[in-house]
Amino acid sequence: MRKILAFAVAALTFGCTPEPSIDVLCTTSVVADAARILLPEEISVQALMQSNIDPHSYKPVESDVAKLSNARIILHNGLHLEGKMTDILEKLGQQKPVHAMSSALQFHDLIEVGPNTYDPHIWFDLQLWDRCVGELAKFLIEQFPEHRQAIEQNATDYYSELALAHNEMILAINEVPDSLRAMVTAHDAFSYFGRAYGIEVHGLQGISTAAEFGIKDMSTSAQFILDRGLSTVFIETSVNSKSIEALQEAVAQKGGKVKIGAPLYSDALGEQGTAEASLLGAFRHNTTQILKSFN
Numbered sequence: 001m002r003k004i005l006a007f008a009v010a011a012l013t014f015g016c017t018p019e020p021s022i023d024v025l026c027t028t029s030v031v032a033d034a035a036r037i038l039l040p041e042e043i044s045v046q047a048l049m050q051s052n053i054d055p056h057s058y059k060p061v062e063s064d065v066a067k068l069s070n071a072r073i074i075l076h077n078g079l080h081l082e083g084k085m086t087d088i089l090e091k092l093g094q095q096k097p098v099h100a101m102s103s104a105l106q107f108h109d110l111i112e113v114g115p116n117t118y119d120p121h122i123w124f125d126l127q128l129w130d131r132c133v134g135e136l137a138k139f140l141i142e143q144f145p146e147h148r149q150a151i152e153q154n155a156t157d158y159y160s161e162l163a164l165a166h167n168e169m170i171l172a173i174n175e176v177p178d179s180l181r182a183m184v185t186a187h188d189a190f191s192y193f194g195r196a197y198g199i200e201v202h203g204l205q206g207i208s209t210a211a212e213f214g215i216k217d218m219s220t221s222a223q224f225i226l227d228r229g230l231s232t233v234f235i236e237t238s239v240n241s242k243s244i245e246a247l248q249e250a251v252a253q254k255g256g257k258v259k260i261g262a263p264l265y266s267d268a269l270g271e272q273g274t275a276e277a278s279l280l281g282a283f284r285h286n287t288t289q290i291l292k293s294f295n
């Protein structure tokens with residue numbers, strides 16, 4: 001880590017191998033999706049982390065540092081989602097415009113998980129994300145004033161799409177009895193989602209995949225599944241599925257049976273060219289699978 005940081009600082013100070021210039025460089029695919037929706041096509045938007053990449057454990061490699069150094073502006077999620085990039089993002093913030101999506105939110109919007117530590121998975125509560133997109137639109141208008149009209153129009157259109165998907169989910173979940181509304185996933189990426197849509201969420205690992213889970217967590221999670229009568233547990237596309245497979249085994253040892261559902265998109269969206277490459281595509285995929293598990 002120290003070596004990468006040293007390189008990063010050197011690269012930022014002295015410059016490094018020229019890379020094709022990028023207008024807007026985003027850390028995750030979720031952030032890049034919002035930027036692409038708001039900006040006209042002639043502004044290039046790239047995500048540093050492609051699909052299936054876990055942002056909690058992602059360490060920037062040398063080519064990433066070059067991209068960060070050459071990008072005109074940088075967008076990230078914030079709240080330490082990009083846990084291994086904190087120092088580099090801070091350093092870059094002294095040199096160029098760097099915007100955190102989470103800066104749109106107040107402390108009372110956030111789920112506190114420890115002293116001064118907040119759950120960073122803010123995007124699956126679509127009403128919260130709507131506000132993050134609104135602040136991003138303001139920031140992008142400051143950076144690209146010549147595109148103000150397009151950004152404002154794209155933002156207005158997108159607010160309608162977010163509201164539609166949010167309302168669809170509210171209508172669907174209202175059909176599900178309270179006693180059935182529970183889900184288990186590989187890590188705690190769905191707490192804001194659960195709060196917004198009235199679902200009790202249990203993540204096998206904590207809010208960061210860097211946290212280890214133990215035998216006790218496994219047994220508690222297995223008991224939760226049995227107590228709530230869950231038919232399905234969910235793996236995630238950006239998290240190793242081994243922990244969920246071990247949980248399935250722990251449920252079997254207690255005499256129960258649970259199946260592994262279709263992978264959910266949590267910290268990374270789907271491959272480019274698929275419906276799930278957009279946040280709303282991933283949201284609809286997830287909600288379809290989650291609602292199905294309640295039957």
Ligand SMILES: [Zn+2]
Nearest residue numbers: 189207208267
């Ligand atoms: Zn996560």
